[in-house]
Amino acid sequence: MTAYFIQAFIYLLAAVIAVPLAKRFGMGSVLGYLVAGVVIGPVMGLVGQETSTIQHFAEFGVVMMLFVIGMEIDPKALWAMRVRLLGLGGLQVTLTAGAGMGVAWWLGLQWQTALTVGLIFALSSTAIVLQTLDEKGLSKTEGGRNAFSVLLFQDIAVIPMLALIPLLALPGLKDDSGSASGPEGGLSLVASLPGWAHALVVVGAVAAVIVGGYYLSRPLFRYVVKSGLREVFTATALMLVIGIAALMSLVNLSPALGAFLAGVVLANSEFRHELEANIEPFKGLLLGLFFITVGAGINFEVLLAEWGTIVSLGTAVIAVKALVLLALAQMFGIRSSNGWLFTLGLAQAGEFGFVLLTYSVQSNVIPPDISQILSLVVALSMFLTPLLFIVYDRIVLPQYRRSRNDEREADTIDEQAPVIVAGVGRFGQIVCRLLRANNVPIVVLDHELEQIENVRQINIKSFFGDASRPDLLEKAGIEQARLLVVAIDDRDRAVKMVKHVKKFFPGVWVLARAFDRGHGYQLREAGADDVMSETYHSALELGGHALTAMGVHPMRAKQMTWAFVENEQAHEEQLFEAWKEIEEGINFSPRYGELFMKLEEALSSAMHGDWEELQSKDVPVWTPPEHH
Incomplete structure (x- = not known):
């Protein structure tokens, strides 16, 4: 018993230390778990033989994840995004899987193994990409929305992939390993049945999940809720997921498939949010444990012996996926920086690749030695994902901003006024309308051409140009101005602009828009005379x-x-x-x-x-x- 406590402590300690550090450095929690596994496994040797056993247990986190994904799927939302979901997502998975299969077959793998390799590398990292998009505020951009559509399709596509992989089993691998692709432990309801009976049992099991989830779950949860004991509700939620997973295993189907179907059935249940709240901690912990075991199971001997092959394949995966994604971005009209965000954001392999690799080895589709190399390739591509986003931030985005600004020179400012408004987005427009309604002369500057055109449509004369440029401010009459309104959407530029104006034109009264309390303090310290948070009064109202x-x-x-x-x-x-x-x-x-x-x-x-x-x-x- 003491040994189990020590092992559990090591795994949890590694996660507690590595994951917050990984998130702080912008690498994401998944990479933090992988690094933690590498440190306690191959590097320090604190864990060893028990890793594969724990990994089988931790795989249940994937089942829970698909259960939660199923509950989050809204049929109306799916229908609204059907073009991007089915067209963009479907083509991405199909073309990338085909390209991956072609490369694997060219390298000498059998077509069944090559197809599985293509499917594995067709998936991207939902956890890393969505988290990074949220952290960088890119989720609402065109590139971010399309990336989400593709990731959602990929998550759904995992279900048929898990169902397909056992059908691709290689007889030679089955003979060598002496194992079968059925459920572990030999328990099966369909092992000795003829084909037609097998099919009937499988259909019956799926129907039982759907009908039972729709008609029986509500009375069950109402009965449990009346007890007033939260822990009993948690136990019921776990019982439901475990029971469905066991049923699917007994009929030789993927447990994840049954969990996903049950989640979709319960998507409109009044108990949906409570179920998610109870399942989420177990799902997150087990998924984290799964990624740690993946990192701990990395064979450094293979990495050192085959490092050239692994680096070459990892680079090839990113390059091939990027080419496919870039072509799809052009096909679906995702232009300029959004196209590159879409391309670079999804160019890696994903965490479900580890799941499919493990499942493929168990199903006798991919040999264990090849699986070890492919696992390292998946991990390498995920480790490189933060670098791809850095390339987007530091190289791609500045190039498009510069080219967009270079395409059109700043307007010649032929008017001056006592009030200069820098930035006419949703915030600055209201300020301009109020001033104009009271016949206050204003000069408006903004470096976003769309904003300038929108303001001109409501007869507010404005000029295209970067308001933070000292020369443009001087042409707009900052020296004689009485008031400067700073409403630009860049926090750092707003602070620098206020500092410049208060240093060289201290007599100008500066009103500044703040994004939050901390930004407001920065603007005050820079010298702004009056600072207002953009959400303060609306929140009060x-x-x-x-x-x-x-x-x-x-x-x-x-x-x-x-x-x-x-x-x-x-x-x-x-x-x-x-x-x-x-x-x-x-x-x-x-x-x-x-x-x-x-x-x-x-x-x-x-x-x-x-x-x-x-x-x-x-x-x-x-x-x-x-x-x-």
């Missing part, structure tokens, strides 16, 4: 509506929002001074945390204090919302 919806009188809700603002302003200087300590190198400022807690206490006191009586003449007629 919505908060007031939330109070009204809960039965608070609208006028009382207004008073509470005003008290909130006054409370924030009263503590603003103290928080700003405490924030400076953090910026000057203190990683964590206890003083800032204490001040923020005092702010919350003062806010709570203000909310529960005595209020002035509402005057009847100021109170509109109002009926409280009905309680349902």
Whole structure:
């Protein structure tokens, strides 16, 4: 028992240390798990023989992952993105699998093995790509949305791939290994049945999952919920997934297939969110454990002996996938930097490649020695993914920005005004409209051509050019201007712009838009005279509506929002001074945390204090919302 505790401690300690470090350096959690496995396995030798046994257990995390993916699939959303999902995603998987199969067959592999290799490398890393897109704020771009569509199709395509692989078993491998592709332990409901009976049992098992999930799950969960015990609900969720996986194994189908079907059936259940919340921790932990075992199982002897082959294949995988993706980007009209984001973001192999490799070896499709090399190739391509995103950030994106700006010179600014507005996106447009409505002369600058054209359509004269350029500011009349409104969408450029203006033109009053509290402090430190968070007042307004919806009188809700603002302003200087300590190198400022807690206490006191009586003449007629 002590040995098990020590092994569990080693695995968890490796994850706790490596994963946060990997995320901090922008590599993603999956790579963190892989690195942790490499360190405790081949490098330090802390784990060894038990790795393969633990890996079989950890594979259940993949089953849980597909169960959660099934619950997240909305038929309406899928229909809306059907062109990108089926067209773009389907072509990507088909063409990449075909190219991979061709290369593998050319290298001398049998067609069954070559096809499986093509399928493995057709998949990309959902975990790495989506996390990186979110961290870099690229999820809503055209390239990010199309990448998500392809990743979603790939996740769904794993199901038929898992069902297809056992059909590709090689008799020679089966004879050599002495194993069969059926379920482990010899338990099978279809082992001795004729073909027609086998088919009927399989169809019956799938029908049982669908019908049972739709009609029996709701009464079961309602019965469990009445107990009021959260742990029983968790046990029920695990029982459901494990039971479905066991049933699929008994009929020689992929457990992941059954879990996915059950997830789709439960997608519209009222218990969906509770199921996800209960399954998510187990799924994440088991997937992490699976990736650690993959890293721990890397054979460094093979890596050292075949490093040339592995590096060559890894480079070839990225190059071939990138060519296919680039061609599809052109075909589907994903242009300029978005096309390169789509291409470089999906050019690696994915975590499901490890799953398919393990399953292919168990199903006697890929020999173990080839599987070891391919596993290292998958890992190498994933390790290189952060570098691909760095190439996009540092090389591709600046080139397209420069070329876009070079295509059109900055407009000749032939007007000057007492107010200069830098940036006319969704925030700056409202400022411009308000100023124009009051006949205040303004000069508008923006380096996004689309924004300039949009503003000109509503008869606001504006000029194309980078507002942070000192020469353009001078041409716009910054020396004689009374007011500068900084509403550009680049945090760093906004801060530098404020610093420049306050240094050389200190008499200009600077109003700046902040993205959040920290950015607001940076702008204040740069010299901005007035800073406003873009979401502050809209959030206050919505908060007031939330109070009204809960039965608070609208006028009382207004008073509470005003008290909130006054409370924030009263503590603003103290928080700003405490924030400076953090910026000057203190990683964590206890003083800032204490001040923020005092702010919350003062806010709570203000909310529960005595209020002035509402005057009847100021109170509109109002009926409280009905309680349902």
